[in-house]
Amino acid sequence: MNKWLKEPLFHFLLIGMGIFLLYGLIANVPVDEKNSINVSVSHANRMVSLWEKRWQRPPTQEEFNGLVKQYINEEVLYREALAMGLDKNDPVVRRRMAQKVKFISENIITIDTPSDDVLQTYLDTHASKYQLAGEITFRHIYFNPAKHDVSMEDEAKQLLTKLLDVNSGIDVNNVGDSFLHGTIFTNLKEFELNRLLGKEFTQELFKQAVGKWAGPLTSGYGLHLIYIESKIATQTASLVMAKQSVLKDWMSDERKKANEAFVLNLREQYKVNIAKPSSTLLPQKSTK
Amino acid sequence: MKTLTLSTVATIAIVLSTSLIASNEAVNVKSTTISEKIKNVYSPYTGEDYPTQVYFGDTHHHTSNSGDAFMSGARLAPEDAYRFAIGEEVISSSGQSLKLSRPLDFLVISDHVEGLGVMYEVYNGNPTFMKDETLQRWNKAMKAGGAETRKIMNEIIVAQGNATLPKTITDPKISGPVMMSVWQNYLEIAEKYNNPGRFTAMIGYEWTSVPGGNNLHRNVLYRGNADKAKQMFPFSSWESEDPEKLWEWMVKFEEKTGGNLLAIPHNGNVSNGRMFEPVDFQGKPLSEDYAKRRARFEVLQEIIQTKGASETHPSMSPNDEFAEYGLAGWEYGNLTLTDKLETPEMRPYMYLRGGLLQGLGYQNTLGINPFKFGFVGGTDVHNSLTAVEEDNFFGKFVYQEPSPKRWEHVSKEGLGKKRYTWQYEAAGYTAVWAKENTRESLWDAMKRKEVYATSGTRMTVRFFGGWDYESKDLTHRNLPKIGYAKGVPMGGDLTAQADVTKAPTFLITAMKDPIGGNLDRIQIIKGWVDTKGEKLEKIYDVAWGNANRRKPDAKGKLPDVGNTVNIEDATWTNSIGDPDLATVWEDPDFDPKANAFYYARVIEIPTPRWTAYDQKRFGIKMAKEVKLITRERAWSSPIWYTPKGAK
Numbered sequence: 001m002n003k004w005l006k007e008p009l010f011h012f013l014l015i016g017m018g019i020f021l022l023y024g025l026i027a028n029v030p031v032d033e034k035n036s037i038n039v040s041v042s043h044a045n046r047m048v049s050l051w052e053k054r055w056q057r058p059p060t061q062e063e064f065n066g067l068v069k070q071y072i073n074e075e076v077l078y079r080e081a082l083a084m085g086l087d088k089n090d091p092v093v094r095r096r097m098a099q100k101v102k103f104i105s106e107n108i109i110t111i112d113t114p115s116d117d118v119l120q121t122y123l124d125t126h127a128s129k130y131q132l133a134g135e136i137t138f139r140h141i142y143f144n145p146a147k148h149d150v151s152m153e154d155e156a157k158q159l160l161t162k163l164l165d166v167n168s169g170i171d172v173n174n175v176g177d178s179f180l181h182g183t184i185f186t187n188l189k190e191f192e193l194n195r196l197l198g199k200e201f202t203q204e205l206f207k208q209a210v211g212k213w214a215g216p217l218t219s220g221y222g223l224h225l226i227y228i229e230s231k232i233a234t235q236t237a238s239l240v241m242a243k244q245s246v247l248k249d250w251m252s253d254e255r256k257k258a259n260e261a262f263v264l265n266l267r268e269q270y271k272v273n274i275a276k277p278s279s280t281l282l283p284q285k286s287t288k
Numbered sequence: 289m290k291t292l293t294l295s296t297v298a299t300i301a302i303v304l305s306t307s308l309i310a311s312n313e314a315v316n317v318k319s320t321t322i323s324e325k326i327k328n329v330y331s332p333y334t335g336e337d338y339p340t341q342v343y344f345g346d347t348h349h350h351t352s353n354s355g356d357a358f359m360s361g362a363r364l365a366p367e368d369a370y371r372f373a374i375g376e377e378v379i380s381s382s383g384q385s386l387k388l389s390r391p392l393d394f395l396v397i398s399d400h401v402e403g404l405g406v407m408y409e410v411y412n413g414n415p416t417f418m419k420d421e422t423l424q425r426w427n428k429a430m431k432a433g434g435a436e437t438r439k440i441m442n443e444i445i446v447a448q449g450n451a452t453l454p455k456t457i458t459d460p461k462i463s464g465p466v467m468m469s470v471w472q473n474y475l476e477i478a479e480k481y482n483n484p485g486r487f488t489a490m491i492g493y494e495w496t497s498v499p500g501g502n503n504l505h506r507n508v509l510y511r512g513n514a515d516k517a518k519q520m521f522p523f524s525s526w527e528s529e530d531p532e533k534l535w536e537w538m539v540k541f542e543e544k545t546g547g548n549l550l551a552i553p554h555n556g557n558v559s560n561g562r563m564f565e566p567v568d569f570q571g572k573p574l575s576e577d578y579a580k581r582r583a584r585f586e587v588l589q590e591i592i593q594t595k596g597a598s599e600t601h602p603s604m605s606p607n608d609e610f611a612e613y614g615l616a617g618w619e620y621g622n623l624t625l626t627d628k629l630e631t632p633e634m635r636p637y638m639y640l641r642g643g644l645l646q647g648l649g650y651q652n653t654l655g656i657n658p659f660k661f662g663f664v665g666g667t668d669v670h671n672s673l674t675a676v677e678e679d680n681f682f683g684k685f686v687y688q689e690p691s692p693k694r695w696e697h698v699s700k701e702g703l704g705k706k707r708y709t710w711q712y713e714a715a716g717y718t719a720v721w722a723k724e725n726t727r728e729s730l731w732d733a734m735k736r737k738e739v740y741a742t743s744g745t746r747m748t749v750r751f752f753g754g755w756d757y758e759s760k761d762l763t764h765r766n767l768p769k770i771g772y773a774k775g776v777p778m779g780g781d782l783t784a785q786a787d788v789t790k791a792p793t794f795l796i797t798a799m800k801d802p803i804g805g806n807l808d809r810i811q812i813i814k815g816w817v818d819t820k821g822e823k824l825e826k827i828y829d830v831a832w833g834n835a836n837r838r839k840p841d842a843k844g845k846l847p848d849v850g851n852t853v854n855i856e857d858a859t860w861t862n863s864i865g866d867p868d869l870a871t872v873w874e875d876p877d878f879d880p881k882a883n884a885f886y887y888a889r890v891i892e893i894p895t896p897r898w899t900a901y902d903q904k905r906f907g908i909k910m911a912k913e914v915k916l917i918t919r920e921r922a923w924s925s926p927i928w929y930t931p932k933g934a935k
Contacts, residue, residue, distance in 0.1 A: 146866040198802035220802035
């Protein structure tokens with residue numbers, strides 16, 4: 001008896017059995033888990049709160065059972081699909097997975113708060129995005145083509161000459177035709193004037209000098225002699241005024257750049273081969 | 289904008305009148321009070337607490353989030369729609385770049401809530417939807433494009449009309465999550481582009497009820513911001529096609545969120561007599577309760593859009609020489625050209641002038657008018673592009689974007705009739721009189737009906753009703769001030785005077801679009817119910833261009849304004865008509881005992897229609913029945929008169 005206890009073959013068998021048992025212990029657990037689906041408390045809670053968010057009320061017991069059943073069925077199908085390799089070569093899955101990596105990268109990328117110098121440079125290069133609308137206060141004398149003949153422009157010019165003569169004593173309230181939008185426009189934004197009298201008129205008006213009768217300018221309604229009280233031309237905002245939006249735009253630009261760099265960086269780890277498609281599949285050269 | 293004035297009115301008169309308008313009661317400000325107040329105030333700018341600005345926009349607009357838009361090839365999202373509306377250059381779904389002549393002041397994106405964003409998922413082959421055979425077929429057809437896709441699109445519109453859409457789509461458990469996330473995404477974009485003072489992105493959606501192909505659609509407009517709108521997913525016609533159910537939901541929304549909603553029915557012209565039918569959805573005669581709720585929520589009606597005009601029809605209004613506008617192709621039948629052909633008997637119950645007249649009748653019988661609405665214009669475009677200028681028209685659907693063949697394309701066929709793309713109108717806009725360009729200010733103006741509709745022109749129209757306007761008011765340096773002081777603006781009410789010899793007076797002014805055609809004339813359209821209960825209408829020419837050489841003939845008919853359109857070059861000149869028109873008019877046929885409404889219609893001189901620009905630019909010749917000249921116009925919201933002692 002003692003003899004075969006010391007027998008190496010016996011030791012070998014014993015060790016082998018131990019390993020077998022141990023393997024069974026270790027390996028059997030994952031096998032079990034692989035075939036089990038657990039709906040934890042936190043998961044159940046999440047399902048309820050998602051439902052509430054969508055429907056603005058908690059689910060009934062029946063609806064909750066439905067949710068759980070739907071989840072389990074989906075999970076079963078999902079795992080089977082993975083096992084069958086259905087995640088490969090599916091354009092929707094591909095796009096979704098790629099998107100997820102992009103989202104993760106966007107969360108990882110951090111961008112330091114830039115200095116004012118950086119923002120000022122950004123503002124200067126994108127000046128057209130940070131315009132403060134021009135503003136104007138003026139009065140006008142209107143010439144309605146329906147109330148004049150071909151000499152209307154001459155009449156307007158003659159009136160201008162008189163207006164420029166300090167001794168003529170013309171009462172500006174009693175000359176010209178009535179204009180339904182009024183005769184005095186106070187603190188009107190450039191874009192508001194565009195709407196009322198058209199773009200061409202507005203552009204011409206802003207070119208005129210302050211404090212002097214001028215014209216006649218042409219609008220869609222006829223001719224106008226104009227007198228500008230004050231004007232502020234459209235101009236680029238200073239950094240102090242536009243800092244918040246400049247910062248926001250700069251951030252979003254930087255983020256875009258960082259994301260592009262991230263993809264480019266990943267791409268460098270791949271060797272990319274591009275084959276030419278058969279010539280018949282591509283459109284012929286544009287004849288434009 | 290402020291204007292210099294010689295005299296003024298005390299704030300109290302304005303506050304009095306506006307508060308009365310708001311409570312929807314009659315207003316009568318005595319002129320003696322006004323002149324007393326005028327004397328007591330030195331500063332000419334006091335009391336200027338009224339709308340001085342008119343804002344132009346679109347109250348009816350679809351993006352690729354709408355199922356039928358996506359199916360027809362639309363790929364531009366709400367963001368593109370806003371960018372285009374604020375004046376940026378964009379590339380259309382058909383690959384053409386375009387830009388507006390001038391930015392819009394506001395836009396209501398009103399996507400079909402039924403299946404919001406779902407078609408995009410069907411197109412993408414979302415496995416949830418692909419279990420359904422019909423959806424699988426739709427998926428294939430969408431990928432095929434062209435005629436295949438269009439066939440499917442018509443199938444969807446018909447399925448929606450007959451409530452035979454696949455259950456997979458209409459089951460909220462399946463499509464609900466997709467729709468909710470698209471709704472929230474839309475709200476985020478609306479918040480991003482809403483720019484108080486400069487551009488309003490008003491929140492809205494379309495409730496798409498179309499029982500049997502008869503159009504009962506409503507656009508729902510939100511006063512508030514996304515924080516309120518996101519609290520409840522919009523009510524859809526999948527839940528109910530009955531407008532009363534929609535109103536019930538609107539009440540619930542208002543109670544839950546503290547927000548405010550209004551609904552705008554549209555395209556009465558393709559409702560086959562159902563828009564103003566004398567019964568409710570269950571077939572019962574209209575009740576007082578129905579009338580009250582309709583009058584509360586449906587304060588506006590769309591009178592014009594790409595799918596034609598819904599004002600009136602020559603068979604109803606034989607004396608209206610401008611009644612044929614926007615009818616060609618739309619007067620055959622309903623939206624889908626199914627069910628039955630349109631008949632003259634249906635028309636008083638579907639065109640807006642008929643609806644207003646029915647309303648006066650209910651005022652007599654129920655004591656409340658369910659059809660007391662103002663007018664708005666929309667586009668109903670399904671390509672994210674409110675591009676409805678005649679020389680810049682991008683059609684309703686993507687397949688109607690500019691191309692040499694679009695005019696002859698058949699958009700609907702049924703009951704032996706065809707509806708062609710050339711019969712679509714490049715229209716329209718809603719003009720809103722408000723104090724500032726914000727969601728709240730614009731919505732409030734809509735609620736009090738201080739709005740007017742245009743066929744796509746941006747003319748400025750003022751319309752006031754009262755008892756004391758006189759011709760010399762026209763010489764006032766600040767006409768609107770007099771307008772508000774002595775009466776009510778468009779959308780308001782007049783009540784009886786103690787003095788039965790007095791007739792109502794109206795102050796009307798119109799200025800042409802700064803880059804548009806001159807004005808031909810201003811008309812007043814009056815509708816009333818006489819003591820026998822007969823519904824009557826009359827049209828008056830009250831102001832016209834070239835008045836020095838243009839006089840009405842012996843029968844009172846005003847000579848035609850003329851025509852300067854050069855079809856070949858698609859041009860015209862403003863050598864006829866006037867740049868502006870203004871008048872005070874007193875009703876010569878006033879009967880103090882009869883319920884009545886009055887609205888103003890302003891007609892431009894003839895100008896080239898979008899088809900003429902197509903002919904010129906593509907070097908083509910269209911069939912001779914195609915209309916090449918249009919008469920752009922504006923319709924003011926009505927002002928109502930209710931006799932004293934009326935129910």
